[in-house]
Amino acid sequence: MAADLTTVVPGQAHLSGPGHRHPRPAAGSFVSRDESAFARACDPRVFDWLEHVKAAAGCSHPIRLSGEVATIDRATGQLLASTATAELPDGEIYKPCGNRRHAVCPSCARTYQRDAYQLVRAGLAGGKGIPATVAGHPAVFVTLTAPSFGPVHTQRTDRTGRQIPCRPRRHPEPCPHGVDLSCHHQHTDDDPTLGTPLCLDCYDHHGQVVWNHYAPELWRRTTIALTRHVHARVRVRALGLPWVSQVTASGKVRRVPPVKLSFGKIAEMQRRGVVHYHAVIRLDGTHPTDPTTIVPPPDGLDVDDLVAAVTHAAATVRFTTRPHPIHPTGWQITWGDQVDTRAINADGDITDGKIAGYLAKYATKSTEATGHVSHRLTNDTIDLYANHQGTHPERLIDACWTLSSHHDWHQLRRWAHMLGFGGHFLTKSRRYSVTFRILRDARIIWRRTETGHEYAHQPEQTTLIIGLLTYTASGWRTTGDALLANTAAAMARERHQIAREEIAAAA
Structure with a gap:
């Protein structure tokens, strides 16, 4: 799955939900995706660049770092090798953002999901x-x-598994606000009313x-x-x-x-x-x-x-x-x-x-x-998402912000964007299974061995890799870069999938 190319370039704000607005680029500063992609493709070092960004190719907004990477001998402290990012394409290192939320970065979320599968199954x-x-x-x-x-619209089935109406009633059941609390619809999976209260004013948003x-x-x-x-x-x-x-x-x-x-x-x-x-x-x-x-x-x-x-x-x-x-x-x-x-x-x-x-x-x-x-919401952005007379999510966010005005409940404001959940x-538990760090370290070692990096063949126990790097920016330089990188990543995923299917068929 390719990244959302409208939100991967630094300077293009990424806000979703009620009241969302995209800022208009300054006059004369906009470069079209086709133009930027064509310029990158015409670069004689384009294949070196694709190999350089391979680790973060599918990421929606990779982290760009600059500085130096040094390989040190653990026993003697001797400098074995050193690589400056200025010698690399773009003069930067591209690192995946690592966000687990699929709506934010599908590629990193896919990696997180596979790690989660291995973690749970190992236990x-x-x-x-x-x-x-x-x-x-x-x-x-x-x-x-x-x-x-409070009652909400839901999907219900009978004992045989057949779907039945949401909340059928022979006679209307009006609430104190005059809203009929019955529903005779059979909601589908994509019905936007699923999970919404039958009466927003009766629902206990504070309690939730x-x-x-x-x-x-x-x-x-x-x-x-x-x-x-x-x-x-x-x-x-x-x-x-x-x-x-x-x-x-x-x-x-x-x-x-x-x-x-x-x-x-x-x-x-x-x-x-x-x-x-x-x-x-x-x-x-x-x-x-x-x-x-x-x-x-x-x-x-x-x-x-x-x-x-x-x-x-x-x-x-x-x-x-x-x-x-x-x-x-x-x-x-x-x-x-x-x-x-x-x-x-x-x-x-x-x-x-x-x-x-x-x-x-x-x-x-x-x-x-x-x-x-x-x-995470702030005083400047809360009005875009909270409304005590608005939709169900807007009222939940407003409840977090309202309750957090008391000093003992201030943490609710920190987690208002998560509807109060901060876990x-x-x-x-400690003994259940392996950790995400062990899985990620194993993947890093495999990548270094696969790509034949200059320090990949050094024994892991005898060398220490130190990154003297500083943060430069987040996101791709242009939407054209994002297009090329995500296309290359999609083609690589397709090749890997075909290879797995061939191996399974041969077995």
Whole structure:
């Protein structure tokens, strides 16, 4: 997928959503895409330039750096090689922006999505440094949703899976504002009314942004409740599982439970503008000498114990927020009624590959589902997106800004562009799987080896690569550069896809 060529050149502001306006370029300063592309294509060093920008070719707004890259001997500190960016095409290094949001940069989001797939799947099937024995550990796939803050347009099905009307009622049900709260339509996937309240004035926009803001804390408390419930089942069922004595790095002996839970989760933004969590929960054992080693759980605990722990935690974990002048008693934060827990197994319908693909798909999405996309908001831009009498997303943003006027709730203003949610969209416990950094470092080493860089053949343990670089700008120099780079990247992706299909067919 090519980048959005109207937003990749420095100086062209990228704002989306209500009130969005593109600035008009100064007279005499505009160079058409065709002209700039033709000029770059006629450059005798065009192929050197395409090879130089290959790593960032598909990026919508790459980061451009200038300076020097040095290779140092780790043992002696001797300078082995040095390359100045002035000697390179354009005198700069192009680096992908790394943005995970598909609406911002499709290319970098695709890379993030593939890394997320590998990260999640390694925690279920092993690989990437995770032992293959984790495939035999009891594991469940859990979906935790938010409570209702008012009726919204939705898609509904009956017990046979046949789609039925959204909110059918034999007799009109007017709300206090005179709006009919019934809907006899069968909404399609692309229906813009999906997720919007039937009555905007009745909907609890303040309560929803507060729930979004406290969702990470609710998840933290839920993981604690899950762990405690599993440990309680070990003691109550008298499984004969003594606690393990571990020796810490300082030589002290501590007693720990014989089992431990590992988590990996994705936060998905629903169309109504509230997050819900998809999580993988795996049951591990405890190693007596090395807390970082992943071992199978002891006999006597299975998937049913995990399901019981999730059911208990989702129904009991709740807390009340700090008071606010708008809500002096605080808001109660709890999970919604829709909790889905399914066992993960290699032979059934819920496999590790399907779960990893499902979670990775949502890792690159954000508030786009609600129709709102923006960067962090300021006093200068808030009026473009917030309106207490406007659309559903505009009212949610206005609720964040209004509540943040109180000093105890100032963080809501920082996350107004995320409708109050300030957590990470993909998180995991320490022992669940590998990290994004390990996957990225492996990709960097592979690229250096593939391209035959002058320091690629140096042993990784003996050399140190130091970039003495400074930030120059973000985005392509011209839309013509963006066109050529994205076209080359698209052709490379097509060739790789054909190669993968040929290899699969030959096997």
